[in-house]
Amino acid sequence: MPEPNAQFLLSLLLSLLVHLLSSSLPSTCHPPPRFLTPHRRSFPRPTLRQPFSRYKYDTRYFDQDLDHFSFSDAGKYSQRYLVGDEHWVGAQRRGPIFVYCGNEGDIEWFADNTGFVWEIAPLFGAMVVFPEHRYYGVSMPYGSREGAYRDATTLSFLTAEQALADFAVLITHLKSNLSAEASPVVLFGGSYGGMLAAWMRLKYPHIAIGALSSSAPILQFEDIVPPETFYDIVSNGFKRESTSCFETIKKSWEALIEEGRKENGLQKLTKMFCLCRELKNVDDLVDWLSSAYSYLAMVNYPYPSSFLMPLPGHPIREVCKRIDGCANGTSILERIFEGVSVYYNFTGDVECFKLDDDPHGMDGWNWQACTEMVMPMSTSEDTSMFPPSEYDLSSFEEWCSSLFKVKPRSTWVTTEFGGHDIVATLKKFGSNIIFANGLLDPWSGGGVLQNISDSVVALITEEGAHHIDLRAATDEDPDWLIEQRQTEVNLIKKWLDDYNQARVGAVSVM
């Protein structure tokens, strides 16, 4: 199997995770709120075609209605989807169809980074389908990315509901084309894709019989979970490795601000942090460091990985070793730089760092965060290592207005998809959903962490980070990960068995 183009993957992964975070880091008390934005540095933008993939699939396109929920003349767009059918046992044998709910990025990248689905497909004789999410990758309305992202009017159809309807229409079309109406569909998704998978199972039970929803913060809305949850988990990830590391980081912000206030302070910081351009504002450095810590918590995997950046196993441990290790003779800020270099420069190839070159880039996730995906986040002075910050909806609204001329609908997601009182709501409603969460992952704080019913279950791993279960198996997988994946396989098998059993000997289902 050829190695994937690491550089390319990195760029995609980075862009994805940054998108996910960019609108959710705490705002400071200075309006307009700051949001972390992509740290692009030396990585190229995603190109339209990936040179090679480790999995075998066909790339196809489907004409979708741009607007499923009104009959305006919005027209069509071409949705890309990937199909791997080499293991499919066919329609006659009700061969299952595994659908990954494409999220906010290039679908080829998701296909390449969701090895689990490819690896279990042969066990089930399943076809694998990866539909791309509208407005990402090459699935662009209005002919191009530029056209699609022109303004609020062209962006207006970038919503989760429209994306789910795309999936529903596409799956119905594919099954009909293959005379595979009786083939059960199982959904997969990680992060926002995991939210889509869970919501799709709930909203379209006639389309899919179950969903593996991994690291999906479907409760990270309104006041369902405390707003400081995310950054508390990040902080705890550092504290569990080393209290002094946690304390050093916690103290570093004040040191940064003090340094920045000094004469030539910004110049000194520029040099100390090896920045390519002179620092104009300490806040930019604060963001750059904060985002590194958050990403480190997300990808705090037990083995070396290149999910976001090339990193050692247990990367937070490594960061803290460096922060704690050179205590003698080095300042707090020098130690912070040493630590963060694990994240930004583990390979040692980087000559200088660009903090950010496009602070207000109109990217898709910012649009989604400014419309539906309003996730309140703050940091607590007591429990986190981050600078304290409040969540402030009106500052956020101002930011969205300046960026897109759009007003967030901050209560819409819970109205449309629920979230409040979810255990009682779904106890006797719905079935066949796995909410998988690793507790090291800061997004797990907004996840479903308790079993809801016999078949709507929470699968929690103490040592897991952001949807590690969906990644390809490696030789270094710890036992708990192997077990987690086996549990997922067993549950999916049960869904399929139940489905087939209900249809054996059935004279007529209606």
Added chain:
Amino acid sequence: MPEPNAQFLLSLLLSLLVHLLSSSLPSTCHPPPRFLTPHRRSFPRPTLRQPFSRYKYDTRYFDQDLDHFSFSDAGKYSQRYLVGDEHWVGAQRRGPIFVYCGNEGDIEWFADNTGFVWEIAPLFGAMVVFPEHRYYGVSMPYGSREGAYRDATTLSFLTAEQALADFAVLITHLKSNLSAEASPVVLFGGSYGGMLAAWMRLKYPHIAIGALSSSAPILQFEDIVPPETFYDIVSNGFKRESTSCFETIKKSWEALIEEGRKENGLQKLTKMFCLCRELKNVDDLVDWLSSAYSYLAMVNYPYPSSFLMPLPGHPIREVCKRIDGCANGTSILERIFEGVSVYYNFTGDVECFKLDDDPHGMDGWNWQACTEMVMPMSTSEDTSMFPPSEYDLSSFEEWCSSLFKVKPRSTWVTTEFGGHDIVATLKKFGSNIIFANGLLDPWSGGGVLQNISDSVVALITEEGAHHIDLRAATDEDPDWLIEQRQTEVNLIKKWLDDYNQARVGAVSVM
């Protein structure tokens, strides 16, 4: 209690049922297909305010997003809703909220004709809410009916999904305003409103704990039920009263056509059927008769009623008596006229009949039928008493294009809401839905007629017609109707008990 304004109710009822039927009667083999259109005769158009109601409620308005599923600048519209809270036990005691899913007509009319909900509200200490469906009654986007119905662009937001989202947003807002987040919501609906109630329970389980979906043909799509079902049930309604009546009607079409072909035949028919204007086309008379038979089947109630027209109890029996009774010395067509007069002129007040004065009126249900609610219907020569006709999607599309410049999405409803394989799909998914159907009602053919699970149940009455259970109790209610309503009350009570039980002693639901 004051008597409702019968004339007004009639006009509304007529308009409602005609809407429901108008796009679903069989097309003939002559394109463009004919559709039954409102027979308005001497009844006035609905006025904006009903002079009095038999139930006590406040009328309120709520600013709704016109487009819930995209972020275009479609703006807002003012949705009317009626609130009756005199029996509500309040938020503290988790007083239930009964919501009737307004369908394609003026909400005051639905409120006045859904006595069941008002009558059981005191038993449950429930608040009653009747939200109006967008684009009906006074809930008009673009400032007025004229503005809303101007063209396909202004009509484009008239969809079931948008209406359901309206209900979801409104209910969430009401509960929040009353601090009644813990109050359980139960949905009610008849006909298209029953479809909305069932779909809403399935799509928004976090908003409503259960739904009484009465006479809701949610399976009247694509090939889920045979297209001839509706007219077969109408025909059987006549056959069960009298085979000779059925046969006479079946033979009458040929007699009509023959008569129409004769010299002065149309003139003669005009006189025979007491038409106000000279008949130009036999087809118009065919439609006028066909629709009367269909409506008679829908309102074939066991007691005298004024649901659609002032009618005796068992009106089909009365029609057939007249058709069969005067066999000597009268022609088939004279007998048909005698029979149909039961429907169109039971009071004997009508001097002449207008077949139709607005064959292509842009009414809301026609729009919905031309976009989402594509219900294939045909008539069978073997089993029905109607002239044979095929269902022809392309003729239908032409008609919709000529009427609205819109193309129906004929497979959308089943993609969005399901329908195929419904028993297996919902067997382990969903809960708390009653599908109530009376088998005399031709819409029951597209209804759910078997239990799906313990709490998704079919409640069938052999002698029931179109959502009679939702009407106010009368002294003449037969035992089966009293029992049906009691069963519904018991089931709703169980839903509420389950809901409250799950919350007693719960430390934290999430």
